[in-house]
Amino acid sequence: MARTLTLSDDRLFPADPATREVARRLYARVKSLPIISPHGHTDPEWFAENEPFSDATSLFLAPDHYLYRMLYSQGVPLEKLGVPSRRGPSGADPREAWRLFARNVHLFRGTPSAMWLNHVFKEVFGFNEALDASTADLYFDRIGEALQTDAFRPRALFERFNIELLATTESPTDDLRHHKAMRASGWKGRVVTAYRPDPVVDPEHEEFAVSIEQFGAMTGQDVASWKGYLEAHRIRRAAFMEMGATSTDHGHPTAATADLSEAEAEALFHKVMEGVFTPADAELFRAQMLTEMAKMSLDDGLVMQIHPGSFRNHNRWLHREYGRDKGADIPTRTDYVRALKPLLDRLGNDTRLSVIVFTLDETSYARELAPLAGHYPVLKLGPAWWFHDSPEGMRRFRENTTETAGFYNTVGFNDDTRAFLSIPARHDVARRVDASFLARLVAEHRIAEDEAAEVIVDLAYNLPKRAYKLDEPLTAPSPALV
Template sequence: MSASAPHLHPDRLFPAAEPARAIARELYQVVRDLPLICPHGHTDPAWFSRNERFSDPAALFLTPDHYVLRMLRSRGIDYDALGVPRRDGGPVADGRSAWRLFAANYHLFAGTPSKTWIDHSFLWAFGIDKELSAETAEEIYDVIDARLADPDLLPRAMLDKAQVEVIATTEFALDDLPHHQAMAGQGLIGRVRTTYRPDDVTDPSRPAIAENLQKFGELTGEDTTSWDGLINAHRRRREYFRRFGAVATDHGVPTAMTADLSAPEKQALLDKVLAGRHDAADAELFRAQMLTEMALLSVEDGMVMQIHAGSRRNTDPLLFAERGPDKGADIPGPTDYVGGLSALLSRCGNEPNLRLIMFVLDETTYARELAPMAGYWSSLMIGPPWWFHDSPQGIRRYLDQVVETAGFYNLAGFNDDTRALLSIPARHDVWRREVCGFLAHWVAEHRLSKSGAADIARHLSYQAAKDAYRIG
């Protein structure tokens, strides 16, 4: 027997001897037709409870999609002309006029994921393989408008066509969930679920926070002027949301800061907020403490906690005043996760019932902070590329930065995080293709076997999201 050191496969880590593209195609065949798990998103629950046709193509592709709106806005196109509703009820363009304007400017989306999703949707749902433009605007509008009346393009039928096994919407703490109540009577709860997002009663930067906290107390029968009563109100509300399928909470915060204050400090902070005497630092501290409180409640009830950190929201005050939130003026900011989550993880990071999924807009933290943290803390998982990074290049950067430290099984799979229904199958398809492409290079470099890569591809395309969100 030779005394020399053992050798790995002779081609390991060298430039691919076997074409990675062919391997990727083979892996994609394994995952392309798997059902879709959509455990986080912002589709309108009324679509599924009422199951009515969309009013027109613009209502399907344009007005609900802030990815699309922000690009058009960047070129000076007015939201009135795009048919985006105003808070004051003022007139805006009708659907066909807005569509013409959208089509005339569709060239602006070259190179963006929005174009990938829209082109995919045109072909997948309507059989349209023409490029949207000023010249094709009327023809494409008429084809889509005529087809929207067909039973197979009603919202629930779209879920069937896309093989959506589970889809979650997102509602605020003060929402009565009327559409989920209706769906409970229709046997849809389980397939369509709500998600508990308490930002309306945990974020003092909102102008109506004191009024919201009062309503929260009235809704739950708890004294929300006391800290213990406030937490009990959340406990009751989370229980109510679970009746309508909720398995997760969601927290949109500008930073990942958490806190662990004493009982007197918490009450003093709440008193300030209720009296309207809080400043920006108080608002940050209140949000920070509430994240820790929500984690402690997750330890109790097992709901998965999602933190969407790092977005500076509604940065255009004029747009916010005219149209409300989520219209495209949100901008990423730098985020400290090691320091920010320290208080929360010190308090309950080792609790076996805690599941925390982090969604990251500051890509510089993936390799430096999040991957090492997920590679250690059993309670922490890394969510998929989100918002500005939910794209082919963003997915490639994400996998390249997190896998070698966190592994594949500390990732939460994929969710689409969308308000645009037809983009759901497109987004999942992009994820699956990019996962297969990433794994194919590792197979070609003999870092993974084909069978091992196929198992990982199946996991990241389907089972990972079910496991991460504890969906039975």
């Protein structure tokens, strides 16, 4: 017999009764606030086409590397879970894949994935029975039936979730047709894009050569020249801004920046374009391009997001067979003090620039990131991210950064997800954890409760809007005038 699926109203709140009461009051202030999701990776086609999601496996399991990486670690082949490979769509039967997932759902006990899933199952689909092998078909059928109704189409869910803004992430060679279609449709949902130039700034990216060719064709620039290459970036950034972009997004292996002379940068660029570069050259080129992107942000106002420190595609076989973003990215040690110094020496005191820095290396919170953000006007700290987007990860972030950087050198919460239905669950977890953290400060008489009440609203809503310039109309300069 299946267990009952319950969500305690006090989940993630302090065990101490008095402190828990404060957390309840603080959480009540933000529980129903609109969701600002300024950094994510959902598919804009969902909202452009507004077609029904097909089934539980396609919606929950196949696109979510948080889920299938855990199953893969226990020896479950990805092809049995509906995950597409480089050869094309999976041939797995969706129901059988879901049954396999349900038989192994115990693997997620204690993980944030379990919290997110249970929130969605209870709050979105109304299940009272927990998912396990005995309820797999019940879940698959009921979810499938719900997905065929208008209330579960992507735009209807967007509105039901009270999402005020959702940002997706596209490469410079994306034609943005889905964003254009949304705009042409007259739908009022605010879905914007973000400029992610990695495929055309990372010489070691497997799609670099093809992307550079497309980059030139789309912009009409001679991208084999340093001047034309930089102008192509300006042109595409302007096109992204026309589709609502307020930010750029940079997922480099390290946080390295550089400030080469014009002649040095151009010489390095030609080495990269000619394919005669070393790994050190590739790293230096990525570093220089972060500074070039920052200089462009002075002109067009786009906020920079830098999230380094992931050894991408660590599993060579999996990358060869299944491609990128299949759960095999592993955090690495990351330096920020020395790595960011060239950019900060050049632009760190220019208040026109805004740079949001993320990390997967928690040891850098108190030692490097909080002191840097607590000093340089251009820097803000992104929230606990990816592997640390969890209750304990969020608590560690607040504990290690608040005393040095405060709350207002951070940018609130963003969910960074490909799993659309998990967005409300993730924001709810963040709001509960912040309520608990602030309640402890109140209980210890470190801040007054009325101050905490202001802070929690800022963390949930005001800070992300301010950090990502979501209330400021950005106007890109004409590329021809730059």
